[in-house]
Amino acid sequence: MTASEASPDTIDARQLAQDLKPFHRPRVWRSSIELAITLVPFVALYAAMLLALDAGYWLALVGTPLAGLLLLRLFIIQHDCGHGSFFKRRATNDWVGRALGVLTLTPYDCWRRSHALHHAATGNLDARGFGDVDTLTVREFCESSRWQRAFYRAYRHPLVLMGLGPAYLFLLRHRLPIGLMTAGSIYWVSAMVTNLVIAAILFGLIWTFGFATVALVFFPVLLTAASMGVWLFYIQHQFEDAVWDKREDWSFHHAALAGSTYLDLPSVLRWFTGNIGIHHVHHLASRIPFYRLPEVLREFPALTEVNRYTTRQAFKPLLLALWCEDERRLVTFSEAKRRVAARG
Numbered sequence: 156m157t158a159s160e161a162s163p164d165t166i167d168a169r170q171l172a173q174d175l176k177p178f179h180r181p182r183v184w185r186s187s188i189e190l191a192i193t194l195v196p197f198v199a200l201y202a203a204m205l206l207a208l209d210a211g212y213w214l215a216l217v218g219t220p221l222a223g224l225l226l227l228r229l230f231i232i233q234h235d236c237g238h239g240s241f242f243k244r245r246a247t248n249d250w251v252g253r254a255l256g257v258l259t260l261t262p263y264d265c266w267r268r269s270h271a272l273h274h275a276a277t278g279n280l281d282a283r284g285f286g287d288v289d290t291l292t293v294r295e296f297c298e299s300s301r302w303q304r305a306f307y308r309a310y311r312h313p314l315v316l317m318g319l320g321p322a323y324l325f326l327l328r329h330r331l332p333i334g335l336m337t338a339g340s341i342y343w344v345s346a347m348v349t350n351l352v353i354a355a356i357l358f359g360l361i362w363t364f365g366f367a368t369v370a371l372v373f374f375p376v377l378l379t380a381a382s383m384g385v386w387l388f389y390i391q392h393q394f395e396d397a398v399w400d401k402r403e404d405w406s407f408h409h410a411a412l413a414g415s416t417y418l419d420l421p422s423v424l425r426w427f428t429g430n431i432g433i434h435h436v437h438h439l440a441s442r443i444p445f446y447r448l449p450e451v452l453r454e455f456p457a458l459t460e461v462n463r464y465t466t467r468q469a470f471k472p473l474l475l476a477l478w479c480e481d482e483r484r485l486v487t488f489s490e491a492k493r494r495v496a497a498r499g
Contacts, residue, residue, distance in 0.1 A: 163412050176440070196225055223380040273287050279402055290485075293491045308488065325378075417433055424466070
């Protein structure tokens, strides 16, 4: 099959998942280097910004975008630890993930569980609500109350999704094991211990540099990483030709490949985002370390044309909001309104 002929319907996703198993093996030396070349520059840049601002050099704030991108990459490493794909031993993955969760303000065990549920149910209309962007069908939206429709419209607005949403998610929602309150004490421990360590670190920084200096570094860097991360997560599953099915028609392998995009980013952004744009492969074989995902595209070039989006194309889907079951695609609010009106 040539790349131009590739589509989710012409690829045997179940067989492909089997073919990808040789890529599952992490290379410990490579994982250690990837962690070091991300963590050390982040800590060094963060410290330099604090010291410079404390000395009155406001120019230090120009380092915010770079620090935010490094923090995003640390989150991608934490993400791989959650899949057990970054190191060979589960304990190593878990403890590195927990440590990084303090920097990313994301309780590791809570996030790992909710993200596993997201992977297990991507594209399943009957299993929405865990680790994904809330999505209603056109019918569900029309049957909602006026206030429910107004809330959903506000929630799906790009400024909320990319601005208020990331701030709420990382500053507030992650402070409690939302959705896992009764699932076990480990999730409460994960959230509370992470919160305590974050509080201790922030207290130490504020004691040393003062609240204003710490706030000028902490919030912009965090929100840069959070907004970029939410945008990536959105475009990975919220696109016009995404796949959603009722449970009886749903297939894990098909939904993984057909319901995820390949975001073809410039090489610099591929590095900072840990190749997470190769998301269709990641969802089909989540045990592949992020640094081995490009190997998959070289071995299976047809995958480079499956649900491919460029950076320029990756913002238009922010206007999509509802799943149209009749047309089997995501549509905007205005498109949904026209179709409902046409049916009378």
